[in-house]
Amino acid sequence: MAIPAAPHVIGEPRVVWAAQATLGEGTAWSVRHQALYWVDLLGHRLHRYHPASEAKKSWAFDEEITAVAERASEPGLLVTLKRGFAFFDPDRGSLQRLAEPEPERENNRFNDGKCDAQGRFWAGTMDFNASAPTGAMYRFDPNGRWTRLDDGYAVSNGPTWSADGRTMYYNDTVPGRVFAFDVEPADGSLSNKRLWLQFAQGDGHPDGMTTDADGRLWIAHWGAACVTCHDPLTARELARIKLPTDHITNCAFGGADLRTLFITSARHGLTPQQLADQAWAGALFAVEIGSPGRPATSFAG
Numbered sequence: 001m002a003i004p005a006a007p008h009v010i011g012e013p014r015v016v017w018a019a020q021a022t023l024g025e026g027t028a029w030s031v032r033h034q035a036l037y038w039v040d041l042l043g044h045r046l047h048r049y050h051p052a053s054e055a056k057k058s059w060a061f062d063e064e065i066t067a068v069a070e071r072a073s074e075p076g077l078l079v080t081l082k083r084g085f086a087f088f089d090p091d092r093g094s095l096q097r098l099a100e101p102e103p104e105r106e107n108n109r110f111n112d113g114k115c116d117a118q119g120r121f122w123a124g125t126m127d128f129n130a131s132a133p134t135g136a137m138y139r140f141d142p143n144g145r146w147t148r149l150d151d152g153y154a155v156s157n158g159p160t161w162s163a164d165g166r167t168m169y170y171n172d173t174v175p176g177r178v179f180a181f182d183v184e185p186a187d188g189s190l191s192n193k194r195l196w197l198q199f200a201q202g203d204g205h206p207d208g209m210t211t212d213a214d215g216r217l218w219i220a221h222w223g224a225a226c227v228t229c230h231d232p233l234t235a236r237e238l239a240r241i242k243l244p245t246d247h248i249t250n251c252a253f254g255g256a257d258l259r260t261l262f263i264t265s266a267r268h269g270l271t272p273q274q275l276a277d278q279a280w281a282g283a284l285f286a287v288e289i290g291s292p293g294r295p296a297t298s299f300a301g
Helices: 272-277
Strands: 009-017 024-030 035-040 045-050 055-060 065-070 077-081 085-089 094-099 108-115 121-127 135-140 146-153 156-161 167-172 177-184 189-198 205-211 217-222 226-230 237-242 248-254 260-265 284-289
Touching: 009 045, 009 237, 024 065, 024 108, 024 205, 024 260, 035 065, 035 248, 035 260, 045 065, 065 121, 077 108, 108 156, 121 146, 121 156, 135 156, 146 189, 167 205, 217 260, 226 248
Parallel strands: 024 248, 065 108, 156 205, 205 248
Antiparallel strands: 009 284, 024 035, 035 045, 045 055, 065 077, 077 085, 085 094, 108 121, 121 135, 135 146, 156 167, 167 177, 177 189, 205 217, 217 226, 217 248, 226 237, 248 260, 260 284
16 A cells, blocks of 8 residues: 655634534534534534535534434434434434433443444443543444444544545544554454554644545644644654644544545633633634545445
8 A cells, every 4th residue: 555645734724613612523524515513512512514605503402412423315413412322303403312322331421423434333432521441432333233342441532444444543532542443344343453553742632533535544632732644554643733722622524625624622621721822712623635535424324
């Protein structure tokens, strides 16, 4: 496999929604609406941003909403809420709860998630206080069945996949580790878990991430005010995008040509002085990239 070249970052990130999100997360580009879905996880809100018109719309929830995927053959979205999976139709405002995989882990909540190329939704849980290693990784299949595939995370983030879909990357956020797994595309089974990247001390913690069309990984750094781009084989850093606030949480490619990288951020965890100094904390940012990302896969159920 050829080693991907460094990407071309065009200009500086710009604020496209000064939302002051408590905890921005859950980025997912909608091909159907040509818009970006994202969430304010701790603010209990789902947002949709339409770049062509700059239209903004939000929906309020009674609990945390943490990750989003469009449905392939039905209207609306598959989402993760605090405790489980659900269907949500933004047009009707209807919510259908589907499954809660860990009722015994009362201090956990869901966190990040997205669909693989086969339309299966992968999502992880975490300790609400981000300290106990009680979080797990789940795969939610189109038939409504869920499977627990890994365990022992204080905070889990990701996943994303290699260009051929045979490697999955997953973040163990608190100790700053990115793991790689071999994936069997046919059934979604995992094997050969290994450390792919250890974040350097002082470089934040790996949060949400995505893969571009060339297979490069883009990782948000909680606590280090940046997104980095990495070679998928060696994990070597190829580019770094600096942001004007510390807690960078997630990223996804979107726009008509999939050459815009949308980036979320958070106010949660910043001191009063940091909030005073970081006016754009909790904003949604966008920056142009000289090569495209990959379209988000919809949930097949």
